[in-house]
Amino acid sequence: MLPFHGGQRQDVIFLTIKEIAQLAGVSVATVSRTINHQGKASPEVQKRVWDIMKKYDYVPNATGRSLRTTRTGMVLVLLPLLSNSFYSPIVEGIDHAARQQGYNIIVATIQMDRATEDRYLSLVRMRQVDGLISLSSTLSTAEIQAFGQQHPFVIACECPQDARISCVEIDNYKAGYDAATSLIRRGHKRIAMINFDYVSLSPPLREKGFRKALKDAGITPDESLILHTEQFDIESGAASCEKLLSLPEPPTAVFCYSDPLAIGMIHALAAHGLHAGKDMEIIGFDNTDVAGVFLPGITSVAQPTFDIGVTAFGLLREKMLDLNSTPKRVTLPHTIVYRDTAKEPK
Amino acid sequence: MLPFHGGQRQDVIFLTIKEIAQLAGVSVATVSRTINHQGKASPEVQKRVWDIMKKYDYVPNATGRSLRTTRTGMVLVLLPLLSNSFYSPIVEGIDHAARQQGYNIIVATIQMDRATEDRYLSLVRMRQVDGLISLSSTLSTAEIQAFGQQHPFVIACECPQDARISCVEIDNYKAGYDAATSLIRRGHKRIAMINFDYVSLSPPLREKGFRKALKDAGITPDESLILHTEQFDIESGAASCEKLLSLPEPPTAVFCYSDPLAIGMIHALAAHGLHAGKDMEIIGFDNTDVAGVFLPGITSVAQPTFDIGVTAFGLLREKMLDLNSTPKRVTLPHTIVYRDTAKEPK
DNA sequence: ATGAAAGCGCTAACAG
DNA sequence: CTGTTAGCGCTTTCAT
Numbered sequence: 001m002l003p004f005h006g007g008q009r010q011d012v013i014f015l016t017i018k019e020i021a022q023l024a025g026v027s028v029a030t031v032s033r034t035i036n037h038q039g040k041a042s043p044e045v046q047k048r049v050w051d052i053m054k055k056y057d058y059v060p061n062a063t064g065r066s067l068r069t070t071r072t073g074m075v076l077v078l079l080p081l082l083s084n085s086f087y088s089p090i091v092e093g094i095d096h097a098a099r100q101q102g103y104n105i106i107v108a109t110i111q112m113d114r115a116t117e118d119r120y121l122s123l124v125r126m127r128q129v130d131g132l133i134s135l136s137s138t139l140s141t142a143e144i145q146a147f148g149q150q151h152p153f154v155i156a157c158e159c160p161q162d163a164r165i166s167c168v169e170i171d172n173y174k175a176g177y178d179a180a181t182s183l184i185r186r187g188h189k190r191i192a193m194i195n196f197d198y199v200s201l202s203p204p205l206r207e208k209g210f211r212k213a214l215k216d217a218g219i220t221p222d223e224s225l226i227l228h229t230e231q232f233d234i235e236s237g238a239a240s241c242e243k244l245l246s247l248p249e250p251p252t253a254v255f256c257y258s259d260p261l262a263i264g265m266i267h268a269l270a271a272h273g274l275h276a277g278k279d280m281e282i283i284g285f286d287n288t289d290v291a292g293v294f295l296p297g298i299t300s301v302a303q304p305t306f307d308i309g310v311t312a313f314g315l316l317r318e319k320m321l322d323l324n325s326t327p328k329r330v331t332l333p334h335t336i337v338y339r340d341t342a343k344e345p346k
Numbered sequence: 347m348l349p350f351h352g353g354q355r356q357d358v359i360f361l362t363i364k365e366i367a368q369l370a371g372v373s374v375a376t377v378s379r380t381i382n383h384q385g386k387a388s389p390e391v392q393k394r395v396w397d398i399m400k401k402y403d404y405v406p407n408a409t410g411r412s413l414r415t416t417r418t419g420m421v422l423v424l425l426p427l428l429s430n431s432f433y434s435p436i437v438e439g440i441d442h443a444a445r446q447q448g449y450n451i452i453v454a455t456i457q458m459d460r461a462t463e464d465r466y467l468s469l470v471r472m473r474q475v476d477g478l479i480s481l482s483s484t485l486s487t488a489e490i491q492a493f494g495q496q497h498p499f500v501i502a503c504e505c506p507q508d509a510r511i512s513c514v515e516i517d518n519y520k521a522g523y524d525a526a527t528s529l530i531r532r533g534h535k536r537i538a539m540i541n542f543d544y545v546s547l548s549p550p551l552r553e554k555g556f557r558k559a560l561k562d563a564g565i566t567p568d569e570s571l572i573l574h575t576e577q578f579d580i581e582s583g584a585a586s587c588e589k590l591l592s593l594p595e596p597p598t599a600v601f602c603y604s605d606p607l608a609i610g611m612i613h614a615l616a617a618h619g620l621h622a623g624k625d626m627e628i629i630g631f632d633n634t635d636v637a638g639v640f641l642p643g644i645t646s647v648a649q650p651t652f653d654i655g656v657t658a659f660g661l662l663r664e665k666m667l668d669l670n671s672t673p674k675r676v677t678l679p680h681t682i683v684y685r686d687t688a689k690e691p692k
Numbered sequence: 693a694t695g696a697a698a699g700c701g702c703t704a705a706c707a708g
Numbered sequence: 709c710t711g712t713t714a715g716c717g718c719t720t721t722c723a724t
Contacts, residue, residue, distance in 0.1 A: 017702060064413055108450070373696075
């Protein structure tokens with residue numbers, strides 16, 4: 001908890017509800033009612049009050065209001081980084097839903113750093129915001145659950161299996177299964193996966209699905225074709241590609257945990273004079289902006305990002321209305337967007 | 347101004363400073379002093395109070411505190427869109443500087459929509475945040491100036507020439523001049539510019555600089571080579587490229603207002619079997635993530651984004667300390683990052 | 693060093 | 709329909 005040294009800002013003169021009341025010749029209650037409950041004051045009085053408010057450019061003080069009502073109308077959304085475009089449409093979905101309920105959303109990034117995340121969790125604890133949607137947390141399952149018991153809190157995209165907390169995500173197991181199946185149906189037998197090795201929940205699920213699809217197709221997963229990287233960035237993709245190409249029998253298709261990994265693959269392939277989509281088929285993940293922009297176009301598993309956002313806010317709203325309501329887990333369907341690097345199977 | 351219907355949240359029990367005081371057997375004043383002014387209470391009492399606070403997981407209520415101190419410790423950063431990676435490092439710079447002064451920053455997007463922007467400006471007016479940094483505003487110069495007189499407000503990247511408000515940006519005229527000069531020194535004579543045609547401040551400045559560089563080199567700007575697009579996206583870049591290629595005498599080099607325009611150019615070139623950097627040199631703008639990732643790598647004018655952010659917060663801090671302090675305009679230096687699509691001149 | 697008390701701006705119960 | 713008033717949780721004089 002931080003000490004706090006207040007420094008008054010006495011430089012701007014602004015009116016309070018009390019002064020408006022005096023100017024309009026009514027009580028503060030009437031002004032408040034005029035602002036908040038349109039029916040509760042006579043039309044003439046209301047007009048007079050509105051006119052005064054407009055004339056003096058009155059704006060109610062949110063802090064006074066919040067102290068009284070114990071709500072701020074703000075919801076915090078926590079992202080890992082601002083620069084990952086995957087999250088943008090999720091945030092837009094949250095914002096869309098939030099607005100319809102009269103909430104403003106604000107965004108902050110935790111930089112994958114526990115201390116930073118804690119600073120923003122404090123905003124919730126101190127009730128500077130009414131609720132929290134986290135798109136990526138460094139908290140343990142136990143901490144997540146505890147926090148969710150004390151504050152309106154929902155998780156999107158990376159839901160701990162066993163935490164009793166509202167969350168929304170895709171079925172990562174099925175996504176891995178579907179991506180692998182798509183490549184199998186294209187006739188591939190030697191299929192690699194470049195997986196992300198961070199302490200994150202989706203990678204093992206996607207890998208399980210991937211392995212299951214191969215087995216179901218009668219293909220025994222070749223461990224030398226299943227790589228794990230500490231980052232899911234372009235460099236890791238390129239490095240992994242080099243490893244795969246140096247194998248006695250390289251794969252003919254690759255399923256990547258992320259689009260940047262796929263881009264790295266394409267880079268490395270190009271360095272060898274090889275072409276993604278022709279010499280090797282590649283499927284990325286998240287269908288980020290760059291997937292559609294890149295040359296060649298990157299085939300990618302797409303999450304229903306906007307809907308994830310809308311759903312997340314809906315879940316949060318339930319918790320804000322009743323913290324003791326039963327947590328819900330929502331699973332939304334993914335799709336595969338086919339472009340140049342892996343064709344759609346017939 | 348929105349009506350506001352408060353709904354109490356009585357579902358969570360949390361302690362107030364008063365209860366902590368009772369539990370510790372001291373007055374609320376002592377608890378407050380313990381939290382905020384470490385020297386003002388005896389060590390024994392302080393320890394007792396801290397222990398109680400820890401034991402009962404006490405967190406001070408930010409709203410009560412803010413009402414009393416008239417500050418919230420939060421600064422709002424307004425972006426056009428979340429998905430434009432150009433802004434990410436600016437926000438990081440703001441955040442970095444803000445933290446050092448004990449502020450939290452929160453981000454919101456105006457979606458280039460006036461109504462949305464107004465909703466967030468209200469957060470400032472209602473004093474739900476202490477200040478505002480806008481990276482892109484739909485306000486008129488007069489409105490910007492007026493708002494800046496009433497609230498701590500600084501603009502980054504797109505500063506109205508004649509508004510008396512603190513702001514930080516690059517010299518867009520010089521950036522246009524430098525980009526053109528770079529291409530001229532590579533020996534190009536027919537140099538095109540694809541400019542953004544929105545009611546925005548930087549496009550005409552960059553174009554002026556571009557034209558001046560040509561003139562200084564004894565080249566008369568060919569109007570058929572200076573195109574204006576309503577968006578600065580990939581599609582516009584591709585369309586512009588088609589126009590240029592259909593000219594009797596197409597350009598050998600192009601300066602684009604943005605990186606996406608450059609990507610569109612590369613796409614269209616590729617569709618004609620031509621290669622950016624070989625058949626036509628291209629310089630983009632903003633050095634966004636994708637510029638370094640794309641194949642071929644995109645040469646781009648880079649803004650000192652992190653520093654812009656740090657500087658913006660510094661300017662805001664001055665205004666938060668004294669709203670009547672003289673507004674400052676800061677100009678930061680740009681650079682050109684050379685990659686494949688345009689080589690560095692010798 | 694500590695406590696009592698005022699009051700930040702607002703909403704809502706209560707009374708009329 | 710309107711006014712009076714209590715009080716949300718906190719910080720900070722002003723006493724002691």
